Amino acid sequence: MPQPPRPTIDDVRAAAERIAPYVHRTPVHTCRSIDAMTRASLAFKCDNFQKCGAFKIRGATNAVFSLTDEEAARGVVTHSSGNHAAALSLAGSWRGIQVYVVMPSDAPAIKQAAVRSYGGQITFCEPTLAARQSTADQIIERTGATLIHPYDDHRIIAGQGTAALELLEDRPNLDVIVTPVGGGGLLSGTLIAAKALKPGIRVIAVEPARVDDAYRSMQSGRIEPNERIDTIADGLRTTLGEKTLPIIRELVDDIVLVDEHEIAAALRVVLERMKIVIEPSSAVPLAALLSGKLDLSGQRVGIHFGGGNVDLDKLPAILAT
């Protein structure tokens, strides 16, 4: 049977070249005290310092600059209330094209403001998945804009893979990379990049136990819904997509589940010891190590800090989880 088409390491390399003029090459930080706690040698890829404060700008920029001039002239559209919407708006402004963002009417004001500050044009809809999709469809019909899905898109997956590419350029001797999984865009890109660059490297995903759709999808082979989405790791509430599921199912070495209080504890350790701000979703991989659910003693471990966009006014409640 023919393999379904999917991004390759060449697509990731092309993405890296395409986005280089716009995004940061983010630094790798280390922390001796966290190494001691985990008895491992950890290298943290700090996309919390990335443009827009998150890795999402990688995929969004790759997607926007992959369009033909004719496509670009008609604009792009997405339905996302998170980091992807702001990232797509910024990437669109770099190319000078219109970005349409469909958001539920109850989206936080701070996220609306981020989109608008980059020039994105918001259309509100009812807070249901069906309403989001139909509103986006109407915009596409009216404008001819190209849909850029937050994660279930090969251009997005290749773009997110550039983080692992950079990490392995800076730290070629890693034994394992640990990455959070939500919709699977970052994880898919990481798998494609890491497994091609370094056969034998392991890639382990970590997921909040409350939204364990990826864990269940590995077993069932289909996209499993999440019955609850009340995790402090608010970037990981989505389920896998049609394009990310097969990549992850074939290539991921393991998926580990962590509890809410373990995520909060890991977030506190990062703030206190590393003196950097990450969002709760980015604390999920370290939570697996610190809780003992994932034992990587003696190994060289890459950990992806995906973003730093946390509402400071909610931080006390998050840390008290």
Add this chain to the structure above:
Amino acid sequence: MPQPPRPTIDDVRAAAERIAPYVHRTPVHTCRSIDAMTRASLAFKCDNFQKCGAFKIRGATNAVFSLTDEEAARGVVTHSSGNHAAALSLAGSWRGIQVYVVMPSDAPAIKQAAVRSYGGQITFCEPTLAARQSTADQIIERTGATLIHPYDDHRIIAGQGTAALELLEDRPNLDVIVTPVGGGGLLSGTLIAAKALKPGIRVIAVEPARVDDAYRSMQSGRIEPNERIDTIADGLRTTLGEKTLPIIRELVDDIVLVDEHEIAAALRVVLERMKIVIEPSSAVPLAALLSGKLDLSGQRVGIHFGGGNVDLDKLPAILAT
């Protein structure tokens, strides 16, 4: 009249060489959105990423490794409840010597734990300046330990000056450096280093208006007491010392005062925009720029982020100031 002896740029260079094997060379961060807010080009020296989480390890390490073997064998003592006590304990552990720390009996548990984790030996005293001094004197009499004052010490001043030395190596074209002032160790070291390395550079100090002793000391020429110390910038509550006052009075270009809510607002901007954790004292220089009290439009500005040791459980109250 002969000049009183004081550290020179040669002492700062010697300190840099002495401490290099032990401390981090901390990075310089930039932030385009804060540049836009201040209409200046800002370079932030990130000593929040320094060992012990603060620049204090620079002076402490220089002092400890400046001792003769005979002196070192008798240990060192300090009376400080802040970053200096932990830093001296760590520096002492590197040299393998005894560190005695005199702390008021009501010192926060977290600060006691930091000192102990590095092997420092705590002696508690009544929470008065007189009790601290007499308790330290007793330890010196009993052990022959060398007193290492938190800031009023030439070895400490030269050590703290290494931050400005590194900053000007990385950013030689700075027009001005803005630094917080508490006891004046960091400011004195910065003045000595910067004015020697780059004649014509300006060095501006910023102080919380509630503890404006340095501002008043510039006018009176003597050490002025602070009548209140209730500032969120808890690292800047101390007054200038006999050794720091004359250096600052001769060399500083200006001292600017900022209000508590301006410090809190600057701290929030750093957390939200730069995604790094700094302590409130380190937000004081930026507060002067963001509030408009210090206008450095169009200039290349170095700002010293001195430390990142903030109690996360107190952060909401601090940010709400």
